[in-house]
């Protein structure tokens with residue numbers, strides 16, 4: 591589905607920004623949401639609709655978009671992939687589980703960014719707990735179990751690759767949160 595089709599669906603109603611029932615975040619009017627999504631990639635748009643408009647049907651769209659990127663990464667980095675283990679598919683599942691999960695990172699509260707002291711200057715940095723995806727991360731042992739490796743084997747070979755994957759896919763999320771932040775500021779200013 592292209593971004594334009596998604597936007598058409600979105601403008602039909604307001605979008606909740608807390609990803610579920612309740613919460614203190616105001617609902618965004620359809621036109622504001624459409625304005626926000628207009629500048630996003632198709633993948634970030636699909637993620638917005640999945641997270642905030644409850645469009646669960648987009649999970650498979652995101653899965654194949656993520657899978658294609660991971661196959662590209664594997665090719666570029668020349669990973670040796672064991673034949674018949676569907677390793678990339680399993681890693682895609684883990685990464686999407688983290689990216690689309692409902693568990694918000696307790697350190698950055700879902701924004702993917704934290705304020706840190708860098709050489710005595712307060713700067714906005716990528717959250718070290720979630721590496722910018724704003725969601726709770728899987729433990730090493732959990733990813734290792736999914737790909738049928740010991741934790742030691744995972745840490746030695748697959749963890750650096752998995753981190754590359756989540757950093758890459760995390761860009762969809764950080765693009766989205768950044769735009770969301772801008773739209774919310776304008777929206778709150780207008781309502782004052």
Ligand SMILES: [Zn+2]
Pocket residue numbers: 695696697698699700701702703717718719720721722723724725
């Ligand atoms: Zn975080």
